[in-house]
Amino acid sequence: MKNMNTENERLKDEAWREWGPYVSNRQWGNVREDYSPDGNAWENTSHDQAESKVYRWAEEGIAGLSDSKQLLCFAFSFWNKKDKMVKERFFGVSNYQGNHGEDVKELFYYLDNTPTHTYMKMVYKYPISAFPYDQLVQESLRRSKSEPEYELIDTGIFNENKYFDIFIEYCKVDADDIFIRVTACNRSKENAPLVILPTIWYRNNWSWGYNDYKPELKKSKNGVIDILHDSLSIKKFYARNANSEALFCENETNISKIYNRPKTEGYFKDGINDFIIKGTKTVNPKKIGTKACFKIDTEIAAGESKTFDFRLSPHEMNDAFYDFDEIFEIRKEEANDFYQNLQANIPNEDEKNVQRQAFAGLLWNKQFYHYNIAKWLKGDPNLEAPRNFKNFVRNTEWKHLHNKDIISMPDKWEYPWYATWDLAFHCVSFAMIDAGFAKNQLTLLTKEWYMHPNGQMPAYEWNLSDVNPPVHAWSVFRVFKIDENINGKADIKFLESVFQKLLLNFTWWVNRKDIKGNNLFGGGFLGLDNIGAFDRNMEMKDGEHLDQADGTSWMAMYSLNMMRIAMELAMYNDVYEDMAIKFFEHYLYIADAMEHIGDGKNGLWNEEDGFFYDVLQLSNGDSISLKLRSIVGLIPMFAVEVIDHEMIESLPKFKERMDWVLRNKPELTKLVSHWQVEGEGKKHLLSILRKTRLTKVLHRMLCEEEFLGDYGIRAMSKIYEKNPFIFYAHDRQYVVHYTPAESDSSMFGGNSNWRGPIWFPINFLIVESLQRFHYYYGNNIKVEFPTNSENYFNLNEVAEKLSKRLCSIFLKDENGNRPFNGGVEKFNQDPYFKDYILFHEYFNGDTGKGLGASHQTGWTSTVAKMLQPRNLLSGLNKELITRD
Template sequence: PPGTPSYSVVHTKLSNSTGNSAVGTGTNDGEYWLYCEGDPDLLFTENETNTERLYGIPNNSPYVKDSINSYLLNGQHDAVNPAMKGTKVAVHYHLSLAAGATHTVQLRLSNQAPADMLPFDEAFTDIFSQRLHEADDFYRAVIPPDVSEDAANVQRQAFAGMLWSKQFYFYDVKIWLEGDPTQPPPPRERLHGRNHEWTHLYNADIISMPDKWEYPWYAAWDLAFHCVTFAFIDPDFAKEQLILMLREWYMHPNGQIPAYEWAFSDVNPPVHAWAAYHVYKIEQLLTGQGDRDFLEKIFQKLLLNFTWWVNRKDYEGQNVFQGGFLGLDNIGVFDRNQPLSDGSHIEQSDGTSWMGMYCLNMLTIALELAQQNRAYSDIASKFFEHFIYIAHAMNDLLVDGIELWDEEDGFYYDVLHYQDSRTIPLKVRSMVGLIPLFAITILESELINQLPSFKQRMQWFIDNWADIDKHMERMQEPGHSEHLLLSIVNREKLPRILKVMLDEAEFLSPYGLRALSRYHLEHPYTIELNGISHTVDYEPAESNSGLFGGNSNWRGPIWFPVNYLIIESLQTFYHFYGDALKVEFPTGSGNQLNLEEIAFALSQRLSSIFLRDEKGQRPVHGGVEKFQRDPYWRDLILFYEYFHGDIGAGIGASHQTGWTGLVANLIRMQSEEGQGQALMHEVTKMPG
């Protein structure tokens, strides 16, 4: 692909007149030098596989990839190249420190050659100090001035963590399947193994990682959330990332977006359009100018992806989508990514809801683009109508008795569909039943009136589609244009879902919303299939099952991305219903709040995971006294993958700033500069 970097790297050692060591690196971008204070040992080797150790095949050179390890740990001093050259080098300092003592090592990377360089003179100190001041100035411009010192510290580290999580990622699937010509051939089974359908995929880019320590590979839906935070500090990078996933050497020719390297064909929730519109609107809000060229590029490619979803994931053509595990790993009774052994399949509440949200995101973008190019009005009509089909499928009884809404419980469930056409709801109260809240938007009649062809087609559809009022609601305020609410969850169902969601004995935690109701702590859900019993119970911390490696858990902990989307949805509902709709918060408290107030309260609960409480403790640190009390550690924040459903302690990958970095957005939303909840509404409301 255009712009793919190629490197030819050779290291050599020189010493300059200052007595410091310098390591020279030649690349296609010119020469760079790493200056090392003092005279440490420089351990050179080649960045080549140790074939003798792995395969019993003699090495081409005695200096191989793991030679530095052999030198340091095994005392094999002949493992490194005495000629002081190679394609890999380590700087080895010998230090002897007394108890409690410290020692600082200074390194400097520069394109200035040793003859022209005094690497650690006063200029070094000045540059170091200047960079610190520049960083302070940058974050001073980004962080609202009215947030507390503690919250500003958390927000800055969240933004910094996003920047730190960038990584060069290189994966050529074709070479991986066929094998490196300089290495022994791989087993023939690899040609038909993992990712063999993705031979077009060639990745060689700087990409935002979920966690460079534990997950040093991109995940498409994680990355979409990353970009919504990146938009506040580097909107150009955010736009580049979203476009990158849709380029020909990433997106499959059939329109699927690659999931992650373990299995590119897995299915992630379709949040790319949502993220793209948010990045567009955030940049527009902060700079006064939205990048329409970016939005148009994204929209054109996402038409392919939307078509892939409709053609591949709608099992029986009824607008009920299966999708698979959809990023929620072990949330289901079964591994939703695998076919059931008896041929049954699951009609997924969340899969269908995600597609409803996708429709509305694409409708939003199409209407934004139609303001300057009326050709987009027709495709906007398509997404309006498709959303109504999906909303109907979610809420009305279909053939074979499929009904995702449970009238008795006031909740959405997955439905198990047996081969003999019998169906049974899988009554697990999980995030799966809350995701229908995500599919919501508001149409302003003022905008619709500017697009006559869209208005005409929409009116015809309204006149000819029975029961459309179940999925669309009108509101006219004195002195304002008419609003149209499109939502899977209508006015009748919304308070019933919120009653469960905002119950502290169910989803509502002191630190946000749990992914699985606490109800299942004492009431595990069990179903038997083919003589095998399957159970889901409440697990607020680590998973007790081995599904998806066992290092991820959606059966009770708090996850930021879905909490963020719920907050956003509540705000959108508020901007339609206003104070006309209030519910108890928490359920049973008698405390009536409107939905914007509830959204704000949820954002505060999520932020409080990282902030000092009344005892000076940060819930994120849990019971780790070193982090809670040590003055050198207590203000350093780790942005974990997910959080304990009851106490808010960080769990899972500990450096997953990734989507947990959304806390930076929430802190801004709570500030006066962010106009309270207004910013998120400005991002989510329809154009016009």
């Protein structure tokens, strides 16, 4: 029954994607659940309230599973007989409680997953002692911005191994027939009690005033719960231990507890919790409801483990577990075969482990995302929305937005909502294992129920109108090429359909973010929320504005991405040659504007420093170059494209227009280079950075006293560690320090964090850009690595060395330590921790310690691409960049 191509075959059948890990890790504290008049989402619903309050838009749980419309959910809950509440959801501090913003205070690891979710595995480390809820909140509130975050490991609760390793596994018998296994291992030296509650419930669709259909769950016989829903094929929930007690309540808000109203009759959402913890009569004795579980009350001996099995199935059967062990092993083998084939050229077992867990985290972070702005703003017939439109209400200009899809999340606890530019990076990693899903995600964000009628793409739910770097076109072409290389054929329909929508988005950028119409852009936030001397979204007086080196460079990159897509489409339909010409010229105008802004002294490029800076344009016509060295000045590297002359020759209209521009506009000629490579023919380089400027920027970027760290490129030059950048404007002083970890400032939000850490998305684009430049220059450019070391390497070798530094964050060093663990000995050396990987949001610029969201496998999953063996490719139908 073993078949190396089984998982790839399943990917062709959408039915296998219907059930997956689509339940959020946190629904409380989100904008879409905020019905307050002041827009304070973090205080509108708290972690403790979530026990009793029903959600409007989606559900949360531990290792949750649901169908693609989230009609039915399954997740595990636990109780160690000491906690104040059943552990139904992961705990963390809110944005106001954490000294660096919101932060999950749990330890769990995603270990395995396949693209169709036919096999999934994770482990949750649940303390045997009472969970320190209050201690975590109080200490987090006490700590200052300059102190590290207070984590669960710091409480000492894992001392003497007083915890359970709870392994949760799923495997699919069929597309809608699912085996579930939980194995609890007592790592301590004492016997310990544990209550396990495998729970199923319906998302509440009946309480809001639109739909009066209310499905049911009810006991059938011992060990069997009937699932009665007219839209679900799954009809039975089985427990292998038929003597497990079944408990029932309703997925309804306990109004008396949440709103301090007189007690009402009923079996509410918190009914099972109250029954388990307090022994109250809060579960339905008639064994019927919309939320139900099996109760497994057990004791696990010291150092021992116990396993319990369950099944969600459309079939009624006397023995639902006769082939359980056999099928579980088959699915594990199929998962191993799938990844063994992908990792065939990776010899190092530790690298394989890191890559596989990166993919696992990416797949586990899929989520059902539901948000209908028009309904949310207005409120439901049965749920008032007391909006104060005279004061502040989020997203009022996005009434068209109606999202109800499975989407890749950055982190299902800290960021359980999509972010458009994050998603672009997710998709590059997804393309390696499931190009179909990657293409689906990139297409989805351009649909009319996502994209604004004016062409803007939604940023993220806290402010859909914020401006993310325009990397969608880059990701689209990368995914297109990876898919083509893997599957052997070009998906032109996908490329063409997204390109058409990106035309609208590009036009929005040109019309809205080029303030003076001079091809210089100031997008504001652009993902770099704390990188500047002041808030770059700030409204300035008297027409003053900021010309951003990064905003303008992102648009030059966008132009080149669109040009390259149009050229690819023109190979199949010559109509697209005109579009390729249009974006070629647009790139030239942007690149030229960067050259000639202001009086030359205050341009985006500073010749004396050999670096790009933002420029503040004053109302009197003067300009000020903000000479703050940050990754803002590195982003111009990303605007680079290399075109083989063979492709240009095959597009006669494009070639004719390019030649005309180069003949008749000499001021633009220097922006397009050509190079005759012996044995390979002519190549054309389109780049903001010419050879001289490129080497100057790299001189700073590869300097260990500035940007180059042991684990990658820092977001801010380290020179500001001892000598901060100081800037005066409007009678006010602005000061910027290099901070390698979390920010010491909250001026741009609770978790502002861009003043020094290492970020994978930016580093990934740096590596790609270096490889593109190498494809053009070859050995004609060699630079010192590190700067002043007198060791010279070509740009591809530099890219490889940077990749190794980035990958080393997760890999064992000579002492068996992984830098992302931040020197915590238990994480590095303990046999039950040392091979588990977390993929953080960003990393300490000096030590490589993981920071921010701990499960942001989304964009940090690009490490999986870096770990894949490189193969520099060329030619019309192949992409040369990272390890395809």
